[in-house]
Amino acid sequence: MTKQLGLLLCLILTLLLLSACGTRPTTTLPSVADNADVQQLLTSAQRAGPEQAATLKLEAARLLVDDQQIDTAASILESIDKRRLPPQLGLDVASLQAKLSLQSNSPDRALGYLDFRLLPPQLTSEQVIQLNQLRAEAFAQQENYINAARELISASQMTTEQHIRQSLHTQIWSLLISASNAQLNSAAENRGNNYLDQGWFERALAIQGITDFSEQQEKLFDWQLLWEQHPAAELPPQDPNALIATELSPIQLPSAGIQRTALLLPMTGELANIASIITEGYVTAMQAAGSTDAELVLLDSTEIHTPEQLFYSARTQGANFIVGPLDRNFVNQLADYPEHPITILALNPALEGSNPPLQLDLSSDHEAHALVQKAVEMGYLNAMIIHSDTRSGQRFEQLIREEYEQRGGFISASLNFNATQSNSEQIKQLLLQDPEIARTMPNRSRSGMSVNVSHETDVIFMATEAADARLIRPMLMYHFAGAIPVMATSQVYEGNASASRDTDLNGITFVDLPWRIAEPSPTRLTLLELRDNADTDLGKLYALGADAYLISQNLPLLLTQGGILSGETGNLQLGPNRRLIRALAWAEFVNGEPQLITE
Structure with missing residues (x-):
C-alpha cells in the first residue's frame, strides 16, 4: 500500500512538471468583452513593446474611467511598470492612479502611486510641480495640511513664472489657514524647517484665531517687517477666505484728516516722465494752497506689485492717503481687494470690482x-x-x-x-x-455764388x-x-492761443479741461512760468496732480451726497463704482481764439 502511494505521488509530480514545461506564463488582464475599443487596445498592447504597451493601456484605462468602470481601469494601470517609461508617460499613469484613489477616498494609496522612487528619473520642473500638487491633494485629504503645504512650498521654488508662483502661494495659504493651531505650532517648532517653511508657518500663526480683517492686516504687516525677503512677502498669497462685499460700503476717512500722502507712481522706466509731471502738479498745488500740515512721500510703483505690498509700504512711511497707481492692472487688483486700510485715489479707472478705490483719470x-x-x-x-x-x-x-x-x-x-x-x-x-x-x-462751387x-x-x-x-x-x-x-474734442486746441494760426477754426465748439481754457489758477500760473509744456496735452497731467491734492484736502465734501469740487480737470463728483465724474469746460473759437462758454 505504501509502495503504491509512493508511485502515485511520483506520477502526479511528473505530470505537473511536464505541464509546466509545456505552457508559457501570460499576463492576466481583466475581461472587457463588452467594450470593443478597450479590448482592441489591450490586444494591441500585448503585442507591443513596453513604452507603446503602456501608452495603449493608459488610453484603455481612460476609456474605462469615462465608462465608470473604475476598478477595471485601476487593474489595467497596475500592470504598468512606470519606472522604465519616459518621464511624462510614467507621470501620466501615476497621476491617473492617484486621482482614482482620491476619488475613492484612499489618499494613502494615492501617495503610494506618487512615490518619487516608483517614477521615472529626471522629471522636469513642470512635472515635479504637477507631482507636488497631486501629493498635496492627497495629504490634504488626510487632513495633513502641513505636509500638503510643504509639497507646494517645494513646488514654488521650481519655477520663476510669476503667475504660477502666485497660484501656488495662494494654494499654500489656503492649506495653512485650514490647519489647526496645534498643527501650526508643531510645524513651526520643527528644527528641520528651512527658511521658506518657517516663514510660511509663522505667517499663518500670526493670524491664527483672528477673524477681524483689519486686525489680520496689522499682524501680517508685522510679519512682513520681519520676513521682508520671504517669497510670501514679495508675492503675497490671495486670501481664499476673504469676505467679498456685495455692494460698495462707505469709504472710511482718516479720523485726524489726511496728514501724509503717499504718491504711488513709476519713478523709473518709460512712465517716469509722466510720474514726474503728476508729482510736480501735486506739489505745486500744495504750495499754492499754503499748506503747512500736509506731507508727501514717494513710492516707486515699479517695485510694488500687490495690494499687500502697497499697504505695508505706505504704512511704514506713515501715510494715511495714497495717490496712485497709474497701472490699470494694479487698479483692478485693488478693486477686488476686500478692505483698504488706507484710502486710495487711483489715477486710472477700474473695471467692475467688489471694492474699487476712488478713481480720478484723464480717459477719453x-x-x-x-x-x-x-x-x-x-x-x-x-x-x-x-x-x-x-x-x-x-x-x-x-x-x-x-x-x-x-x-x-x-x-x-x-x-x-x-x-x-x-x-x-x-x-x-x-x-x-x-x-x-x-x-x-x-x-x-463758383466764386461769390450764393447757394x-x-x-x-x-x-x-x-x-x-x-x-x-x-x-x-x-x-x-x-x-x-x-x-x-x-x-x-480737446485735440482741436493746441493749448496756447494764436489768432493767426487758428482763424480757420472759427465757429467750432470744443470741450477741454478748465486748466487750459478757464481763468488760470495760482497753480497753473506758477507752472506756466516754470514749464513750457503746461498748456500742452502732456501738461494736462499737471492738472491731474493738482486735483489729486485738491481731493486729498476735501474728501469729506467729495464723499457727501451731491458734493462737487471745482477742479483743474473739471467739476468733480463721485460717480458709479467710485469713479469721479469730470464735468468739462466748453469753449468756441472766435476770431481764432477760444472763448469760454459760461452759460
Whole structure:
C-alpha cells in the first residue's frame, strides 16, 4: 500500500512538471468583452513593446474611467511598470492612479502611486510641480495640511513664472489657514524647517484665531517687517477666505484728516516722465494752497506689485492717503481687494470690482460723454463723425458712436481723415452721404455764388488733431456745410492761443479741461512760468496732480451726497463704482481764439 502511494505521488509530480514545461506564463488582464475599443487596445498592447504597451493601456484605462468602470481601469494601470517609461508617460499613469484613489477616498494609496522612487528619473520642473500638487491633494485629504503645504512650498521654488508662483502661494495659504493651531505650532517648532517653511508657518500663526480683517492686516504687516525677503512677502498669497462685499460700503476717512500722502507712481522706466509731471502738479498745488500740515512721500510703483505690498509700504512711511497707481492692472487688483486700510485715489479707472478705490483719470470717455450729452440736450440726433487717422482718433470715434447710438442718435457717416489725400474730395464724399446735401449741392462751387444747401445732419463730431482740423473746417465751408454745428474734442486746441494760426477754426465748439481754457489758477500760473509744456496735452497731467491734492484736502465734501469740487480737470463728483465724474469746460473759437462758454 505504501509502495503504491509512493508511485502515485511520483506520477502526479511528473505530470505537473511536464505541464509546466509545456505552457508559457501570460499576463492576466481583466475581461472587457463588452467594450470593443478597450479590448482592441489591450490586444494591441500585448503585442507591443513596453513604452507603446503602456501608452495603449493608459488610453484603455481612460476609456474605462469615462465608462465608470473604475476598478477595471485601476487593474489595467497596475500592470504598468512606470519606472522604465519616459518621464511624462510614467507621470501620466501615476497621476491617473492617484486621482482614482482620491476619488475613492484612499489618499494613502494615492501617495503610494506618487512615490518619487516608483517614477521615472529626471522629471522636469513642470512635472515635479504637477507631482507636488497631486501629493498635496492627497495629504490634504488626510487632513495633513502641513505636509500638503510643504509639497507646494517645494513646488514654488521650481519655477520663476510669476503667475504660477502666485497660484501656488495662494494654494499654500489656503492649506495653512485650514490647519489647526496645534498643527501650526508643531510645524513651526520643527528644527528641520528651512527658511521658506518657517516663514510660511509663522505667517499663518500670526493670524491664527483672528477673524477681524483689519486686525489680520496689522499682524501680517508685522510679519512682513520681519520676513521682508520671504517669497510670501514679495508675492503675497490671495486670501481664499476673504469676505467679498456685495455692494460698495462707505469709504472710511482718516479720523485726524489726511496728514501724509503717499504718491504711488513709476519713478523709473518709460512712465517716469509722466510720474514726474503728476508729482510736480501735486506739489505745486500744495504750495499754492499754503499748506503747512500736509506731507508727501514717494513710492516707486515699479517695485510694488500687490495690494499687500502697497499697504505695508505706505504704512511704514506713515501715510494715511495714497495717490496712485497709474497701472490699470494694479487698479483692478485693488478693486477686488476686500478692505483698504488706507484710502486710495487711483489715477486710472477700474473695471467692475467688489471694492474699487476712488478713481480720478484723464480717459477719453469723459470727452466723448460730454460731446454726446451736449448734442442730445440740443436735440441733435443725426450726426457725422470726422476723426484723424490715429489710434486716439479711432478710439474717440468708437466711444462717441457707442454712446450716441445708445442715447437714440444716428451716425449717418464717418470719415477717417488722411491729410496726405485730397482734403476737398474726402470732405465732399463724406457730405454726399447726407441725402439732402447730395440733392441740393451744386456740381461745382463758383466764386461769390450764393447757394442754399439743405441738410439732414444736425451736428458733426470732430475728433482730430489741430493741424487736421485747420484743413477740414475750410473744406466744410467750401462745400456749403458751414452751417452745420461742429463739436470737437480737446485735440482741436493746441493749448496756447494764436489768432493767426487758428482763424480757420472759427465757429467750432470744443470741450477741454478748465486748466487750459478757464481763468488760470495760482497753480497753473506758477507752472506756466516754470514749464513750457503746461498748456500742452502732456501738461494736462499737471492738472491731474493738482486735483489729486485738491481731493486729498476735501474728501469729506467729495464723499457727501451731491458734493462737487471745482477742479483743474473739471467739476468733480463721485460717480458709479467710485469713479469721479469730470464735468468739462466748453469753449468756441472766435476770431481764432477760444472763448469760454459760461452759460
